Amino acid sequence: MKDAPLLLDPSRTALVLVDLQTLIVDLPLAPLAGRALAARAIAFAARMRAAGGTVILVRADMSGDPRAALHQPVDTPIAHPEGPLPDDWAELVDGLAEPGDVIVTKRQWGGFYGTDLDLQLRRRGLDTLILGGIATNFGVESTARQAFEHGYAVVVAQDLTTSFTERMHDFAVEEVLRRVGRVRASSVISFGRDG
Secondary structure (H helix, E strand, O other), X not given: OOOOOEEOOHHHEEEEEEOOEHHHHOOOOXXXXXXXXXHHHHHHHHHHHHOOOEEXXXXXXXXXXXXXXXXXXXXXXXXXXXXXXXXXXXXXXXXXXXXXXXEEEEOOOOXXXXXXXXXXXXXXXXXXXXXXXXXXXXXXXXXXXXXXXXXXXXXXXXXXXXXXXXXXHHHHHHHHHHHHOEEEXXXXXXXXXXX
């Protein structure tokens, strides 16, 4: 089933890309470098738009203040930079956003909590999400879990995701994401209008 073709109705489907931001794509990532992932995501988003589908870009924005990020007591905290974040922290990679795309700003790992993502989807009559972005096991996985809990059909475009290590990516894909949705290569996802 991993490579089984998947035909989706573009009028009921949204491509949701998570954290494809200028500073995030330049982090050391695996199994795919961030800039390579961004190029693939831009091309797939163009296919989605051409088929009449909706593109939603979810970005993290702490309003320049890393103190706005989560800081609960955990065994392995994520390192946050000292001082204010750069002014371009929340900027999406060049060439990604197009007129008509929906931009959702989050302040957590997942795209649903504290945002209007669910509202944006429901008002458009969308019930299927194709997910991609960075990092597979953080923002993408959290958004996939939340989408599943909200009753959406979830498809993860595996070649449009990457993480901080290949091991983290593979575990999320094989042990989590396949349990909340379908995982496919973007090349086997079609919309009927683009073949």
